Amino acid sequence: MIFEPFLDFFRGKAITIPPMDGPLRPNTALDEAAVVRRAAEPDNLCFDGRQVLYSSGTEVLALTGDAPLTVASHESPVAALAVSPTGELAVALDDGRLLIGDRELPSPGGLASLTALAFGDADTLFLCQGSARHRPSDWVVDLMERNATGSVWRLDLRSGDALCRAKDLAFPYGLLVESGGGLVVAESWRHRLLRLPSGGGAAVPILSKLPGYPARLAPAGDGGAWLTLFAPRNRLIEFVLEEESYRADMMREVPRDCWIAPSLSSGASFLEPLQCGGVKTMGIHKPWSPSRSYGLVVRLDAAMRPVTSFHSRTNGHRHGVTSAVEAGGRVLVSSRGGGAILDIDGAQS
Numbered sequence: 001m002i003f004e005p006f007l008d009f010f011r012g013k014a015i016t017i018p019p020m021d022g023p024l025r026p027n028t029a030l031d032e033a034a035v036v037r038r039a040a041e042p043d044n045l046c047f048d049g050r051q052v053l054y055s056s057g058t059e060v061l062a063l064t065g066d067a068p069l070t071v072a073s074h075e076s077p078v079a080a081l082a083v084s085p086t087g088e089l090a091v092a093l094d095d096g097r098l099l100i101g102d103r104e105l106p107s108p109g110g111l112a113s114l115t116a117l118a119f120g121d122a123d124t125l126f127l128c129q130g131s132a133r134h135r136p137s138d139w140v141v142d143l144m145e146r147n148a149t150g151s152v153w154r155l156d157l158r159s160g161d162a163l164c165r166a167k168d169l170a171f172p173y174g175l176l177v178e179s180g181g182g183l184v185v186a187e188s189w190r191h192r193l194l195r196l197p198s199g200g201g202a203a204v205p206i207l208s209k210l211p212g213y214p215a216r217l218a219p220a221g222d223g224g225a226w227l228t229l230f231a232p233r234n235r236l237i238e239f240v241l242e243e244e245s246y247r248a249d250m251m252r253e254v255p256r257d258c259w260i261a262p263s264l265s266s267g268a269s270f271l272e273p274l275q276c277g278g279v280k281t282m283g284i285h286k287p288w289s290p291s292r293s294y295g296l297v298v299r300l301d302a303a304m305r306p307v308t309s310f311h312s313r314t315n316g317h318r319h320g321v322t323s324a325v326e327a328g329g330r331v332l333v334s335s336r337g338g339g340a341i342l343d344i345d346g347a348q349s
Contacts, residue, residue, distance in 0.1 A: 015238045018191075018209045023298070023306040026287070030295045030312035030321070030335070033342040037063055041264075042334040042341050044081040045218070047327035048089065054323075054334060054341060055081055060091065063332075063341065074099075079136040082117035082125070090117050090125060094137050100125070100157065111153070116216055118175040118183075125155045126165075126183060128172040140261050142171055143189055144251055146241065152185055152196065165196050166203050176217035176225055184225070184304065186214035191233065193217075193304060206304050212296055213262055215322040223302040226324040228333065231262030232294040236273075264320030265337030266293040287313040295319045297333050297344065310344050318342060 020026050037054075044055040052063040053071060055078035062069040076095040083089055091099045092114035098105045107114065107127075115130035131142045132149035150169035155162050165183065166172075174186030181198030184206070193207040193214065212229035220226055240247055240260045250259055257263075260273045272292070295312025312318035312335070320337025331345040 015235050015242070017233050017235060017238065018211045020211050020311075024211065024296075024309050026311045026313055027309075028287075028313065028316065029310035029344060030297070030318040030333070030342060031316040033310070033318070033333075033344045035340045036332060036343050037068065037341040038339060039068065039341065040339060041336045042339070043322050043336055044078060044216075045323040045325040045332055045334050045341070046081050046083050047325050048083045048087050050087075052325060052327050052332060053081060053083070053089070060089070077137060080114050080117045080128075082119055084119045084122050084125075086122045088122075090119070092117055092127070094135050096135070098127075105155075105157075105160070111151075113150075115150075115171070115173050116175045116186075118177050120154070120177050120181070123157045125157055126175055126177065127153045127155060128175055128185065129153065130171045130173060130188075139171065139188075140256065140259065140263075141251070144241075144247055144259065144261055146189070147171070148189070150187075152183065165200075166194070169194075169203075173230075174214060174216040174227070176219060179223070184217060186217055186227065188213045188215070188230075193227070195304075207300075207306075212294060216324070218324045218326060220299065221326055224307070225300040225304065226326065226331065226333075227298040227300055228321045228324050229294075229296040229298065230264060230320055230322045230336070232291060232296070233262075234290045234292075236260055236290065237262060237292070261292070263292040263337075264322075266291060266319070287315045289314050293319040293337055295321045295335055295338070297321055297324055312338070 039056045042054050058074045060072040076093040079094045080092040088101050096112035098107050111129045113131045115136050116128040118126045129151045134142045148170040150172045151167040152165045170189030172185050173188045176184040183196040185194045191210040194203040195206045212232045215228045215230040218226045258271050291314040295318040297310040298306050299308045301307050318335040318338040323334040333342050
């Protein structure tokens with residue numbers, strides 16, 4: 001009808017969340033997975049050809065032996081890691097600095113919020129800027145402000161030339177370089193994956209309406225990928241994101257840890273916001289109840305379609321999964337909220 005767009009202005013707007021079903025059907029695989037290493041908010045798993053590296057706070061560590069081995073220590077928390085084909089380590093810090101080996105490079109375009117790095121080859125580095133307004137550690141502020149100021153860049157390490165591949169993105173948080181030269185980008189606040197063609201051109205959505213906020217991508221051995229989602233979507237948070245005045249008051253008057261917003265972990269304080277369905281009954285926390293945090297890893301095939309998934313449900317403790325790596329015959333994931341690196345290769349989904 002010709003009047004439909006005008007009538008929509010007066011109608012109520014339904015808030016719906018994509019269901020976790022099919023390949024995304026919930027299970028307890030992450031809570032049953034073996035713990036490889038306990039660490040404070042482990043993140044940024046990558047493989048340098050010899051050993052798995054990860055970040056924890058301001059340090060980059062190697063996952064070797066029974067105790068962590070410090071590879072590098074910095075003044076600011078580590079925001080992103082990547083290893084070049086020649087084994088050179090790239091480190092992005094929360095304060096905006098970009099380090100490659102022992103060199104500090106100027107961030108292209110004055111970037112201050114590097115959330116993901118990926119090498120195309122030894123001389124080409126791709127970068128995600130999550131936000132032009134906030135540091136990576138202030139991601140929840142960027143979401144609550146409903147910003148879309150992120151971008152993806154290509155940096156030539158020989159000449160220092162930088163090319164913006166995409167802009168006006170809603171917090172790009174993950175990068176995957178495809179064999180044909182294209183890029184797959186995880187756009188968190190819009191709950192989707194995008195493809196940037198190797199020859200240039202506009203970004204193309206390839207996986208939309210995800211039930212959570214996607215984080216980093218990692219290549220799988222058979223040409224597919226591992227996708228991590230660091231927090232779930234729920235109706236209460238989606239409702240708050242639609243309420244401008246309420247959200248502004250909440251951000252101004254309520255401590256950040258108690259915002260009605262996604263979180264890497266939850267349940268540690270009685271001051272945290274709860275939905276009715278999330279209240280414990282008879283001392284039991286229902287695994288299907290709404291939550292601000294969740295653990296989810298999705299296995300994607302070569303066409304970027306979900307095949308299977310690994311979960312830590314509302315009553316689990318392996319939430320806030322931000323990174324994965326396939327190396328040495330194992331698939332490892334980092335649970336920032338659960339403070340652990342997990343081996344999911346043998347977990348049943």
